[in-house]
Amino acid sequence: MSEEKYTLETVLSVKRWAANLFSFTMTRPSAFRFTAGQFARIGIQVEGELIVRAYSIVSSPFDETLEFFSIVVPEGAFTSQLQYLKPGDQIYLEKIPYGFLTLARYQEPAPHDLWLLATGTGLAPFISMLQDFETWQKYRHIVLAYSVRTQQELAYVDRINEIQNIFGENGAEFCFLPIITRDPFAKLNHRLPKLIESGDLEQEADLKFNVESSHVMLCGNPQMVEDTKEALKCRGLIMNRRGVGNIAVENYW
Ligand SMILES: Cc1cc2nc3c(=O)[nH]c(=O)nc-3n(C[C@H](O)[C@H](O)[C@H](O)COP(=O)(O)OP(=O)(O)OC[C@H]3O[C@@H](n4cnc5c(N)ncnc54)[C@H](O)[C@@H]3O)c2cc1C
Structure with missing residues (x-):
């Protein structure tokens, strides 16, 4: 080697x-x-x-x-x-890092609302972004929606709360939305595309997707990424290319 x-x-x-x-x-x-x-x-x-x-x-x-x-x-x-x-x-x-799922890729629209939508280990890059003061200074609202199958798989919850306490004090308003798809008693238990189609995600976040103000990042399961992308496009959002547009994605397989 x-x-x-x-x-x-x-x-x-x-x-x-x-x-x-x-x-x-x-x-x-x-x-x-x-x-x-x-x-x-x-x-x-x-x-x-x-x-x-x-x-x-x-x-x-x-x-x-x-x-x-x-x-x-x-x-x-x-x-x-x-x-x-x-x-x-x-x-x-x-020796070198890779990838373009970074906030620097957004030039238009200007930073306003940041939606971070993950399944499973797709949470990882968002925890990194949320531990950067610049993220909290740049945006007015940050929504983290994290979809898992069972309560046991809901990792990093304490860290997310800690991050909110440390970084959120003088920065963006933060909303954490755990989604547990196999728990009929969970507040949110449908898959992300369905929660977008039904309007439930926006209702829980108390924020609307908006072509003029939303940056939306998707990370994890390719099927989630594909279906969520389509649900967001139906809402008028567009893929981010060469700095312009709302949606940025990373598929894990
Ligand atoms: C840009 C990028 C970033 C990634 N970051 C992570 C990460 O932070 N954490 C992580 O665990 N994996 C991550 N992955 C996936 C990782 O590279 C491997 O695929 C994973 O570690 C499994 O490797 P494997 O050889 O055991 O199985 P593989 O032969 O690589 O995969 C076998 C199958 O396992 C399933 N699978 C693979 N990765 C995952 C996953 N993360 N969650 C659920 N099912 C999966 C898929 O069905 C896949 O076809 C990332 C992939 C990419 C492309």
Whole structure:
């Protein structure tokens, strides 16, 4: 493997959220700089072969360590092994970050309302963005809608509350909307496209999608991304291209 392409980092901590979900932190080389919302390419050796996957960075660009939030795919070449990670283990980190799911991509419309819509581990880039003061200064309203299947999979809730307390004091008005699709008693339990079509998401957020004022970011399951994109287009919103437009997306597979 190319030593020029990767640095070898050390796992510092591991947190298990559910049988199929965990987070971990690792050392960050001082030369590894990124913008909130970007992803890293990380790798592990499996039977002598380096397997590398894209991972959105959870930590903020100002943190000294790197944090990631991972699914476990039982048959997955990478995560079936990564799930056994423990402090002290080593991980390859590609030296450059990637990706354009960043707030810098928006020039028009001007920042006003920011909608961050995630399924599962697609929450990761949004936690990074929310730990950047600039995000809170730029926008008047921030809505974070986070869709999971079960209550157990609803990770990072304490962190989200902490972030709101720290960053929200003098910044944007923040609304956190957890969605639990398999819980009939959850306040919101339909999939994101349906919640947009029905108007329930806007009602809960007390905010309307608006072509003149909304930036909407979608991250996670490709089917959610596709269907949500269509639901938003029906509301008049357009894809963000070359700085102009409302909707920006990242598919995880
Ligand atoms: C830009 C980008 C950023 C990503 N960021 C993350 C991240 O922050 N956290 C993360 O866990 N994964 C992330 N992924 C997915 C990640 O790269 C791997 O696909 C994932 O780790 C599974 O790897 P695997 O080899 O075990 O299975 P793969 O062979 O890569 O995937 C097998 C199948 O597992 C399912 N799957 C893959 N990823 C996920 C997921 N995240 N949630 C639910 N089902 C999934 C899909 O059905 C996929 O076809 C990202 C992908 C991209 C393209």
